[in-house]
Amino acid sequence: MQERIFNSDYTERARAVMLTPVRIITLVFGVLSLFLSEAQPAAKVPRVGVLLLGSGKEPGIQAFLKV
Amino acid sequence: MGYIEGKNILIEYRFANGKPERVSDLATDLVAKKVDVIVTSGTAQGQAIQQRTTIIPIVLAISGDAVGTGLVASLARPGGNVTGLSMMSPDLAGKRLELLKEAAPKIARVGVLWDTLVPDNTLDFKTTQLAARVLRLKLLSIEVQSAEDLEGALSTAAKQRLDALVVIGGGITNIHQKKIVAFEIKNRLPAIHETLRSAEAGGLMAYGVNFADLFRRAATYVDKILKGAKPADLPVEQPKKFEFIINLKTAKQIGLTIPPNVLARADKVIK
Numbered sequence: 536m537q538e539r540i541f542n543s544d545y546t547e548r549a550r551a552v553m554l555t556p557v558r559i560i561t562l563v564f565g566v567l568s569l570f571l572s573e574a575q576p577a578a579k580v581p582r583v584g585v586l587l588l589g590s591g592k593e594p595g596i597q598a599f600l601k602v
Numbered sequence: 603m604g605y606i607e608g609k610n611i612l613i614e615y616r617f618a619n620g621k622p623e624r625v626s627d628l629a630t631d632l633v634a635k636k637v638d639v640i641v642t643s644g645t646a647q648g649q650a651i652q653q654r655t656t657i658i659p660i661v662l663a664i665s666g667d668a669v670g671t672g673l674v675a676s677l678a679r680p681g682g683n684v685t686g687l688s689m690m691s692p693d694l695a696g697k698r699l700e701l702l703k704e705a706a707p708k709i710a711r712v713g714v715l716w717d718t719l720v721p722d723n724t725l726d727f728k729t730t731q732l733a734a735r736v737l738r739l740k741l742l743s744i745e746v747q748s749a750e751d752l753e754g755a756l757s758t759a760a761k762q763r764l765d766a767l768v769v770i771g772g773g774i775t776n777i778h779q780k781k782i783v784a785f786e787i788k789n790r791l792p793a794i795h796e797t798l799r800s801a802e803a804g805g806l807m808a809y810g811v812n813f814a815d816l817f818r819r820a821a822t823y824v825d826k827i828l829k830g831a832k833p834a835d836l837p838v839e840q841p842k843k844f845e846f847i848i849n850l851k852t853a854k855q856i857g858l859t860i861p862p863n864v865l866a867r868a869d870k871v872i873k
Contacts, residue, residue: 580609580610580611580612581610581611581612581638581639581828582611582612582613582614582635582637582638583611583612583613583614583637583638583639583640583641583824583828584613584614584616584632584635584637584639584640584641584658585613585614585615585616585640585641585642586616586617586618586625586628586629586632586640586641586642586647586650586651587616587617587618587642587643587647588618588620588622588625588643588644588646588647588773588776588777589617589618589619589620589776589777590617590619590620591615591617593799593813594799594813594814595643595663595664595813595814595816595817596643596817597814598814598815598817598818599641599663599817599818599820599821600607600613601818602603602818602821602822
């Protein structure tokens with residue numbers, strides 16, 4: 536009886552860790568997305584500071600912004 | 603260059619609205635934001651930022667004597683975190699006085715209006731002094747440091763019996779160009795400005811570089827820096843093209859006939 540219970544428990548545990556097709560797909564996608572996020576992080580948007588003595592309405596800065 | 607503000611580039615603006623005393627605080631604020639690159643115009647503004655960071659790259663869209671004022675080690679290899687464009691103004695100061703003398707040959711006493719807080723203006727003034735000796739003109743220095751100074755300086759200048767005026771660009775003289783131009787017309791003074799916009803605003807003549815061109819070039823520096831270039835290795839560019847503008851409307855207002863040989867040299871004549 537004891538033996539049977541042990542065997543049943545073992546089978547349950549084996550099933551719990553068994554790699555089913557769904558689990559394999561989940562694992563592969565999980566690892567892939569983690570790898571890609573590390574290898575190619577989201578592009579950082581550069582920040583430019585502009586400091587001018589004037590009001591910003593001068594043609595110089597307007598020309599700069601159009602380039 | 604493919605940048606769209608708000609999408610693939612963000613711009614933090616800080617404008618002093620003509621108040622030089624605000625520049626220090628704005629520079630501190632911008633440096634604290636840890637932007638990737640700072641664009642500015644004018645030696646004083648460049649120095650204000652450089653005093654606060656030696657790491658963030660600084661692109662000077664307009665500078666005068668960048669080497670003499672210590673902003674860069676040399677034009678070919680700036681060496682630090684500053685690069686950009688020089689308008690080489692000291693070399694042009696003598697040329698301006700020469701053009702003024704050719705346009706109004708009878709002048710003898712010439713006032714030079716300049717903002718002494720703009721670091722490279724001293725060199726401009728000294729070069730103008732040298733040219734005045736060659737042209738046998740008596741030079742009177744009219745110095746300003748703030749908008750409040752300007753009113754007094756102009757009324758003092760009006761009593762000096764000047765024959766003409768040279769306006770060195772930068773700082774107060776750029777910000778209050780309309781007031782200065784009105785003074786010139788009221789006192790019937792032939793004048794030449796460093797800033798091209800001054801002639802468009804009614805100044806008799808202007809000889810210098812096109813600021814819009816310099817700012818457009820500055821954008822290419824920003825692009826290179828964002829793509830990994832080091833400001834220390836980007837040579838400071840000097841303009842190859844200078845523009846001479848004559849405002850004939852103003853000439854008529856002050857009763858001056860510009861000689862044909864001077865008119866022929868103008869890139870633009872405002873009628």
